[in-house]
Amino acid sequence: MRPLWLCRRCGHPWPCGAAKVALSAEYRDSPVSLFLYLASCLHDAIDDLHQLHPNDTGNTANVFDRFLGWPAQHRSRRPPTADPQTPEET
Numbered sequence: 546m547r548p549l550w551l552c553r554r555c556g557h558p559w560p561c562g563a564a565k566v567a568l569s570a571e572y573r574d575s576p577v578s579l580f581l582y583l584a585s586c587l588h589d590a591i592d593d594l595h596q597l598h599p600n601d602t603g604n605t606a607n608v609f610d611r612f613l614g615w616p617a618q619h620r621s622r623r624p625p626t627a628d629p630q631t632p633e634e635t
C-alpha cells in the first residue's frame with residue numbers, strides 16, 4: 546500500500562511476516578532475484594517515505610534492514626548445504 550508501504554491485508558509495515566513468507570516461497574529458487582526485487586522496492590520506498598517525511602532522514606538504515614536485512618538473516622541462520630526441509634514435527 547504505497548506510499549505508506551503498509552501491508553494491504555494486515556496494515557503492518559511491508560514486508561510483513563506473511564509477505565516475507567510469500568516472497569521466500571516465490572523466490573525460493575532465485576534468492577538473487579528476490580534481492581533485486583526488494584532493492585527496487587527499497588528504492589521506491591525511500592523516495593516515497595522521504596516525500597512523506599522530508600525532515601526524517603535517520604531512517605534509511607532501518608528501511609534498508611526492513612527490506613533487505615531479512616533474507617540475509619534468514620539465509621545466514623541456515624547453512625546452505627544443510628538438509629533443506631525436514632518436516633518432522635507436523
Ligand SMILES: [Zn+2]
Pocket residue numbers: 552553554555556557561562563564
Ligand atoms: Zn501483512
